[in-house]
Amino acid sequence: MATFTRDTEIFRNEDMLREDYQPDSITAREDEISTYMAALQPIVNGAQPRNIFLYGKTGVGKTAVSRYLLKQLQRDTDQYDDVDLSLCWLNCTNLSSSYQVAVNLVNQLRPRDDRISTTGYPQQRVFDILYEELDQIGGTILLVLDEIDHIGSDDEILYEIPQARSNGYLSEAKPGVIGISNDFGFRDNLSPKVKDTLCEEEIHFSPYNAPELRAILEERVTGAMYDDAVDDAVIALCAAIAAQDTGSARQALDILYKSGEIARTNGEERLTEDHVHQAREKLEQSQVEHGMRELTKHGHLALVAMLQLAFEQETPARIRDVYPLYRRIAEGSNVDPLVRRRMHDHLADLAMLGILGRQMKNEGRAGGHYYQYEFDVGLDIVGDVVRDFDSIALPTSVATQIT
Numbered sequence: 454m455a456t457f458t459r460d461t462e463i464f465r466n467e468d469m470l471r472e473d474y475q476p477d478s479i480t481a482r483e484d485e486i487s488t489y490m491a492a493l494q495p496i497v498n499g500a501q502p503r504n505i506f507l508y509g510k511t512g513v514g515k516t517a518v519s520r521y522l523l524k525q526l527q528r529d530t531d532q533y534d535d536v537d538l539s540l541c542w543l544n545c546t547n548l549s550s551s552y553q554v555a556v557n558l559v560n561q562l563r564p565r566d567d568r569i570s571t572t573g574y575p576q577q578r579v580f581d582i583l584y585e586e587l588d589q590i591g592g593t594i595l596l597v598l599d600e601i602d603h604i605g606s607d608d609e610i611l612y613e614i615p616q617a618r619s620n621g622y623l624s625e626a627k628p629g630v631i632g633i634s635n636d637f638g639f640r641d642n643l644s645p646k647v648k649d650t651l652c653e654e655e656i657h658f659s660p661y662n663a664p665e666l667r668a669i670l671e672e673r674v675t676g677a678m679y680d681d682a683v684d685d686a687v688i689a690l691c692a693a694i695a696a697q698d699t700g701s702a703r704q705a706l707d708i709l710y711k712s713g714e715i716a717r718t719n720g721e722e723r724l725t726e727d728h729v730h731q732a733r734e735k736l737e738q739s740q741v742e743h744g745m746r747e748l749t750k751h752g753h754l755a756l757v758a759m760l761q762l763a764f765e766q767e768t769p770a771r772i773r774d775v776y777p778l779y780r781r782i783a784e785g786s787n788v789d790p791l792v793r794r795r796m797h798d799h800l801a802d803l804a805m806l807g808i809l810g811r812q813m814k815n816e817g818r819a820g821g822h823y824y825q826y827e828f829d830v831g832l833d834i835v836g837d838v839v840r841d842f843d844s845i846a847l848p849t850s851v852a853t854q855i856t
């Protein structure tokens with residue numbers, strides 16, 4: 454019979470290593486915090502808020518620092534009767550237009566039973582409803598738009614809200630926008646008028662180095678794990694791996710958490726450097742798997758064509774070998790195939806994601822240059838992903854090998 458008992462060797466509080474955990478204190482971000490605080494200072498003084506744009510790669514603390522500072526700001530402004538601060542936090546993943554952002558802001562600000570429909574209004578009407586809502590709340594209202602790059606080039610709202618007061622649309626509310634993004638291209642491609650308003654205050658978060666990651670891990674591990682379960686060498690290794698790869702605190706924390714899970718599964722009481730290496734490998738593998746699942750339909754078709762060639766021992770393969778298979782599989786799956794050039798872009802994407810390796814070959818004057826592709830990841834992992842492609846008619850040689 455399977456019996457569960459509470460294990461007490463490794464984790465004191467493993468929730469502290471989870472993605473959604475909000476730390477009480479922030480380590481190694483003194484400069485960013487002081488710039489951020491200066492940008493928020495007008496609010497404390499009862500003045501109009503500035504618009505702030507935070508950017509930096511993934512996992513470098515943009516969200517954690519914002520949550521920490523805004524909580525602090527709310528607490529500290531409570532003592533001033535003339536500051537009435539409200540916060541509205543919207544994650545813009547899946548929101549691809551100004552219209553959708555406006556609707557979601559309205560619905561976030563309204564009670565649950567009074568929400569508006571996500572379609573069917575003219576854009577200006579939705580903005581008007583948003584202004585009514587903001588004016589009804591009144592006071593200083595900070596709208597935090599996390600992952601703001603998802604709205605793409607339809608960035609009108611990032612100009613509209615900050616200008617609403619001076620344009621006479623608001624009388625009671627003083628809105629400020631805090632935009633957060635890890636897409637550097639988004640900032641550069643903002644329309645000039647949006648860049649002027651939203652990027653009034655810009656704060657760049659750079660990747661963490663190994664000592665900074667070490668300090669973050671040390672702080673977190675005190676509450677999350679028992680002292681005897683983890684030593685300095687293990688923490689230093691997690692920090693070094695993440696610093697070398699991405700500079701992301703999320704990656705460093707994930708490696709530490711996974712190492713603890715591996716130790717627990719093995720029934721061991723201490724984390725070792727070997728657990729850390731295994732954890733890194735497992736995480737990389739699941740990231741590649743995730744990357745494969747997220748590809749477009751044509752990316753999936755290219756993947757299946759490559760898998761067929763790999764099973765038939767025909768890799769490394771050139772585009773001229775992959776393309777006819779891709780075409781056949783696409784047609785068999787009722788998908789219009791792309792022309793060869795466009796399909797080649799998908800192979801290049803697979804190489805960029807680390808799923809395929811590609812090598813430039815040079816056959817001299819007569820043969821010219823060409824690329825050869827082969828899998829850089831285990832075929833079993835690819836097979837696991839491909840097995841779930843319900844709308845692709847798999848070639849028999851693939852279907853039989855992956856079942």
Ligand SMILES: Nc1ncnc2c1ncn2[C@@H]1O[C@H](COP(=O)(O)OP(=O)(O)OP(=O)(O)O)[C@@H](O)[C@H]1O
Nearest residue numbers: 476479480482511512513514515516517635702703
């Ligand atoms: N300076 C720090 N001190 C303590 N914890 C941190 C720090 N920076 C990041 N973290 C932790 O690392 C994880 C990732 O950080 P966060 O979500 O803030 O990154 P981000 O820059 O917003 O990334 P993304 O662009 O992917 O949203 C979180 O669990 C967060 O608590």
